[in-house]
Amino acid sequence: MTDPAPPAIPVATVEAPRRFRIPLVWIIPLVAALIGLFLAVRSYYEQGPVISIEFRTGVGLEPGKTRIKYKDVDVGQIVSVTLAEDGSHVVATARLAKEASRLLVDDTRFWVVSARVSGSSVSGLETLLSGAYVGMDAGKSQEARRKFVALPEAPVVTFDIPGRHFSLEAETLGSINVGTPIYYRRIEAGQVTGFKLDEKGKHLDIRIFIKAPYDRFVTTDTRFWNASGVDVKLGAEGIQVNTESATSILAGGLAFQTPDSSVDEPAPADHVFALLRNRDEALKQPSSVRQQYLLRFSESVRGLSPGAPVDFRGIQLGEVVAVHPDIGSGAGDLGMVVEVAIFPGRMQARPDAGKPTFFGKDYRDKDFRSFIDRLIARGMRAQLRNGNLVTGQLYVAFDFFPAAKGGKADWSSQPPSLPTQRGSLDELQTALLRIVEKLDKLPLDEIGQDTRKAIVGLGRTVDELENLVKRIDSLVGADVRDTLGGVRETLAEARAVIADSRKLVASDAPLQQDLRATLQEVSRTAQAMRHLADSLDRHPEALLRGKPEDKP
Amino acid sequence: MSRPVTAREAGLLSCHVCGQLARNPRASQQRLRCPRCDAPMHLRRPASITTTWALLVASVLLYIPANVLPMMTTASLMGSQEDTIMSGVVFLWESGSWPLALVVFFASVMVPLLKILALIYLTASVQSRSRRRLLQRTRLYRLVEFVGRWSMLDIYVITILVALVQFQGIATIQAGPAAIAFGAVVVLTMFAAMSFDPRLIWDPLSDPADPAESAHERPAHD
Numbered sequence: 001m002t003d004p005a006p007p008a009i010p011v012a013t014v015e016a017p018r019r020f021r022i023p024l025v026w027i028i029p030l031v032a033a034l035i036g037l038f039l040a041v042r043s044y045y046e047q048g049p050v051i052s053i054e055f056r057t058g059v060g061l062e063p064g065k066t067r068i069k070y071k072d073v074d075v076g077q078i079v080s081v082t083l084a085e086d087g088s089h090v091v092a093t094a095r096l097a098k099e100a101s102r103l104l105v106d107d108t109r110f111w112v113v114s115a116r117v118s119g120s121s122v123s124g125l126e127t128l129l130s131g132a133y134v135g136m137d138a139g140k141s142q143e144a145r146r147k148f149v150a151l152p153e154a155p156v157v158t159f160d161i162p163g164r165h166f167s168l169e170a171e172t173l174g175s176i177n178v179g180t181p182i183y184y185r186r187i188e189a190g191q192v193t194g195f196k197l198d199e200k201g202k203h204l205d206i207r208i209f210i211k212a213p214y215d216r217f218v219t220t221d222t223r224f225w226n227a228s229g230v231d232v233k234l235g236a237e238g239i240q241v242n243t244e245s246a247t248s249i250l251a252g253g254l255a256f257q258t259p260d261s262s263v264d265e266p267a268p269a270d271h272v273f274a275l276l277r278n279r280d281e282a283l284k285q286p287s288s289v290r291q292q293y294l295l296r297f298s299e300s301v302r303g304l305s306p307g308a309p310v311d312f313r314g315i316q317l318g319e320v321v322a323v324h325p326d327i328g329s330g331a332g333d334l335g336m337v338v339e340v341a342i343f344p345g346r347m348q349a350r351p352d353a354g355k356p357t358f359f360g361k362d363y364r365d366k367d368f369r370s371f372i373d374r375l376i377a378r379g380m381r382a383q384l385r386n387g388n389l390v391t392g393q394l395y396v397a398f399d400f401f402p403a404a405k406g407g408k409a410d411w412s413s414q415p416p417s418l419p420t421q422r423g424s425l426d427e428l429q430t431a432l433l434r435i436v437e438k439l440d441k442l443p444l445d446e447i448g449q450d451t452r453k454a455i456v457g458l459g460r461t462v463d464e465l466e467n468l469v470k471r472i473d474s475l476v477g478a479d480v481r482d483t484l485g486g487v488r489e490t491l492a493e494a495r496a497v498i499a500d501s502r503k504l505v506a507s508d509a510p511l512q513q514d515l516r517a518t519l520q521e522v523s524r525t526a527q528a529m530r531h532l533a534d535s536l537d538r539h540p541e542a543l544l545r546g547k548p549e550d551k552p
Numbered sequence: 553m554s555r556p557v558t559a560r561e562a563g564l565l566s567c568h569v570c571g572q573l574a575r576n577p578r579a580s581q582q583r584l585r586c587p588r589c590d591a592p593m594h595l596r597r598p599a600s601i602t603t604t605w606a607l608l609v610a611s612v613l614l615y616i617p618a619n620v621l622p623m624m625t626t627a628s629l630m631g632s633q634e635d636t637i638m639s640g641v642v643f644l645w646e647s648g649s650w651p652l653a654l655v656v657f658f659a660s661v662m663v664p665l666l667k668i669l670a671l672i673y674l675t676a677s678v679q680s681r682s683r684r685r686l687l688q689r690t691r692l693y694r695l696v697e698f699v700g701r702w703s704m705l706d707i708y709v710i711t712i713l714v715a716l717v718q719f720q721g722i723a724t725i726q727a728g729p730a731a732i733a734f735g736a737v738v739v740l741t742m743f744a745a746m747s748f749d750p751r752l753i754w755d756p757l758s759d760p761a762d763p764a765e766s767a768h769e770r771p772a773h774d
Contacts, residue, residue, distance in 0.1 A: 012565060012574040012584040012593050025599065025606040025747075028740070032610035039617050039729070 048076065048096040053110050053134070054149045058090040060112050060132025068094055068110070070136040071160070075100040078134065094134070104146065107139030107159075111151040123154075156193045162212035163190065166267065168224055168254075170204045170275035175228040175252030182208055183227060183255040186245060189214035192254065206275065208254070218267045219258050223282035224275050228252035238388060259283060290318070291368070294417035295338045295382045295396065296326060299426045304384065304394040310340045311385075312398040318342035320396060339415070340382075340396055344368050372409055372418070379404050381421035394423075558751075561758055565595050597749040604675045607744035611668055614733045614740065619661070622728035624710050626717075636730060637661060637706065659705040660734070667703070667741050670696050674748060681756040693750045700742040707735050 055061065061081045068076035076096030084091050096104070114132040115124045127133065134150070137158040156179050157163070170176075173195060182190040190210035198205055210218055230249055232241050245253065254275070267273075276282040301323050310318040318341045326337040379400045387395040399421075407419025503509055536542060559565060563576045567586035574587055576595065584593040622634035635643065637660050644653035670692055677689065710727050717725040 009564065009573050009575050010587040011577050013587055013590070014577050015583040015585055025603040029606050029610035029613060032613040032736070032740075035733075036613045036617055039621065 046098050048098040049101045049104060049146060050079070050093060050095050051104060051146045051148060053092045053094060054084070054147075055090045055092055055112065056150070056152060058092075060114055060127075061090070061092055061134075062131065063092075066092075066131065066133055068096060068100075068134045068136055069113075070100065070103060070138060075103070075136065092134075100136075103136070103138035104144060105139045106141035106143040106145050108141075108145065108148065109137045109139070109151055109155060110148050111135050111154050113154060116154070156191045157209040161209075163210050164212075164215040164218070164269040165193070165207060165209050166218065167270060167272045168206040168208055168275040169272055170206055170226075173204055173206075174226055176206065176226070176254065177252065180228075180252050180254060181245075182210065182224075183245065183253055184210075184214050184217060184257065186255075187214070189217075189256075210256075216266055217258060218256065218271075220265060220267045220271065222256050222258045222267065222273065224254055224256045224273050225279050225282035226252075226275060226277060227255040227279070234388075234391065255279070257283065290341045290343050292321065292415035293340050293342060294413065294415055295340060295420050296335045296417060297338060297384055297420055297423070298335050299384065299423050301336045301338065301384065301394065303386075303392040304338065304396070308387075308393065308395045310342065310396045310398070317398065338396060369409075369411060376407055376409055376419060378402075381407060381419055383421045384423035384426075386423075558754070558758065560595050560755075565593055567591055567593055596751055596755075597747065600747055600749040600752060601675060601679055603747040604671065604744050607740050607747060608668060608671055608675065611664075611737045611740035611744065614737045615664065615668065618664075618730050618734035618737050621730035621733065623706070623730040623734070624713065624728050625726045626723070627726070628723040634728065637734070656706065656709075659703055663699060663703040664734075664737055664741060667696050667700060667745070668737075671741065671744050671748065674753070678752045678755075683756045686753055686757070689753050690750055693745070693748065693753070697745045700738070700745055703738050703741075704735070707731060707738070 058081050060066065061078055063078055063080045066078040067074050068078070074097075076094050078092050078094050080093045082091050082093075083089075111134070112132050113124050113135040114127050116122070135154060137155060138160075140159055176192055176195065178192055178194055180192040181188045182192065184190075190208055193207045193209050195204055195206040197203075208224075230241060232239065234240075256273075257279075304320060304323055306320050306322055308320040309316045310320065320338060321341050322339040324337055324339075326335045379402045380398055381401050381404050383397050383399060383401075384394050385397045387393045401421050404419075404421055409419070410417045504511065506512070535547075539547075560576075564573055565576050565584070566573050567589060569591035570586060570589040572586050572588040574584075574593060577584070585591065586593050619637055621636065623637050623640060624635055626633045626635065637656075641653050641657045641661070644650070644656060674689060674693055674696075677684075710725075710731050713725045714727050717723055
């Protein structure tokens with residue numbers, strides 16, 4: 001056993017042993033361990049926070065499937081959905097990505113995103129296929145939070161959109177809803193984010209959001225008005241149709257604008273504005289600079305209602321505030337007193353640095369009074385005018401009547417009264433009356449008799465003319481009549497010949513009649529033959545036995 | 553003597569490159585070379601047990617992420633889904649195609665696991681110089697070596713799916729990190745099976761007959 005090998009087998013060469021032999025193969029498990037450790041550590045550190053969200057219902061929430069998305073980026077997943085202990089709501093537990101942990105602050109909001117169709121937009125269509133997901137809007141608070149209550153539906157405005165919130169005070173909601181667009185010069189500049197009744201239920205508090213950069217056009221003097229639907233107005237100015245956009249016709253809308261002359265500061269966030277009914281009302285000059293005047297009219301004020309315009313050559317200066325009869329002042333002269341409000345600012349062009357203005361801070365009453373006095377001295381009077389012939393609406397117009405005399409503004413009364421002029425319609429009426437009176441005085445009977453006489457004479461003349469024509473006719477006739485007679489005889493003979501020849505060919509001519517009768521006979525024979533052949537075909541034995549008798 | 557004589561017992565060794573038979577000079581700490589082609593010569597595969605252990609430890613370590621991490625990510629219109637090996641098996645089972653589920657389960661879960669266990673058993677028994685069930689252990693080794701390549705099935709399926717299902721926006725399939733780990737497990741176990749020298753199973757037979765021989769046999773393992 002020790003040395004059985006044949007001598008032919010050589011001995012293996014012996015080499016000096018290597019000094020170190022690092023077992024290189026152990027690097028492999030080391031690397032594997034490192035990889036495993038790395039994965040474990042990473043998954044440990046990547047594990048984000050676990051939060052719980054309360055939902056009203058579990059619609060669309062599937063544990064292990066429903067995602068939580070922030071700005072459409074996956075940040076987590078619903079892990080479990082359980083009923084709350086009292087069964088009033090659903091509590092979903094969600095695991096979020098580590099990066100999302102700093103987004104979980106006090107005012108972070110969650111809601112379920114599903115397909116939604118509202119009047120002005122369609123959203124969340126992708127969820128029809130992928131199923132609902134939970135939307136998230138990171139708050140701005142610094143306080144961390146792990147338990148949340150989900151919103152019933154997606155918020156209209158998320159925190160990351162720059163802009164400012166304001167409040168509107170309105171009497172009614174109208175067709176305004178959450179998400180109703182707000183227009184600035186017909187650009188969609190914001191949205192309604194919510195509304196609630198105030199504590200007493202007297203008016204509505206509508207929360208709105210105006211996006212940047214439009215929010216800097218909202219100043220303390222900005223007017224908001226309801227631009228819902230189509231605003232059709234039939235007033236002294238005729239029919240007016242106003243609308244903001246097709247969407248606002250269908251789904252309602254608000255609009256805002258700042259008067260051009262306004263020099264106010266940008267409004268602070270959460271400033272409260274009044275929501276006005278329409279654009280006209282909104283863009284009136286502020287009521288702070290308005291003056292009341294009394295106008296005394298002697299004619300009827302039917303068709304003049306409060307709110308009717310006070311007009312100066314087409315520019316509206318103010319409006320009628322009230323109309324009432326003036327009984328107390330004079331015994332015989334019962335007049336109608338119309339109380340009007342004038343906006344002095346509208347009587348002047350844009351503010352000029354050097355000159356005194358009728359509005360703003362340096363408005364002075366005395367300047368305006370002397371200004372009015374000057375105008376009245378030049379013949380300015382108030383007059384009732386018909387604004388619309390169809391509806392009979394009246395308005396108050398100021399105009400110059402150089403013929404008018406003696407009028408003066410009475411600054412002593414409160415409010416001061418201005419001189420008036422009879423209305424243009426009133427004057428027209430008196431003029432018409434005068435014409436009617438003159439017509440009445442005309443001798444209509446005599447004129448009628450004269451006319452009849454003239455007509456009878458005319459009839460007689462016509463009869464005589466007729467006789468004359470007859471006489472001329474008999475004188476010219478004789479020769480012509482003979483020739484015509486000959487021609488007529490010839491024509492009669494020719495007609496007889498034609499008639500005879502026509503008789504021969506006519507449908508009721510004897511020749512035709514005979515031919516037709518013969519043909520009908522032949523046809524009948526042929527029919528009888530066909531019957532015979534037919535019956536023989538069916539009953540050939542009839543040739544031998546005769547026709548079979550019909551049995552009943 | 554009735555028991556068979558091995559080359560080692562005969563003091564001979566053959567060259568793996570040119571087949572030259574040579575006598576073992578039996579010097580300690582030696583490195584032998586073929587007298588004909590000068591290739592390194594050794595009686596048993598050098599460091600077989602150590603290498604096998606190392607590769608086994610590595611594959612055990614990687615077996616964990618291979619099963620825990622997602623194997624593939626399926627993104628479709630219906631949302632995206634990450635599947636581990638087991639969740640894929642469960643899904644197949646629940647959707648009714650249980651033969652396929654069984655195939656995947658055996659090929660991807662059972663085979664690598666059993667292979668690792670079998671190799672651990674073989675290596676451990678060799679290291680403890682066990683003399684029991686020599687024939688069965690050799691058969692087990694052959695089975696392990698044969699079956700090894702088939703557990704790449706999962707990797708093949710994923711490779712094909714990833715290549716085929718690439719409809720942007722409608723459906724895409726991407727391989728997950730577990731695919732790499734799983735592939736590494738399979739490759740490492742194959743290498744472990746290769747580095748294991750089955751002759752070592754039979755070596756303990758000669759131990760008690762000649763304990764002195766085994767004493768200076770040891771360095772040859774290194």
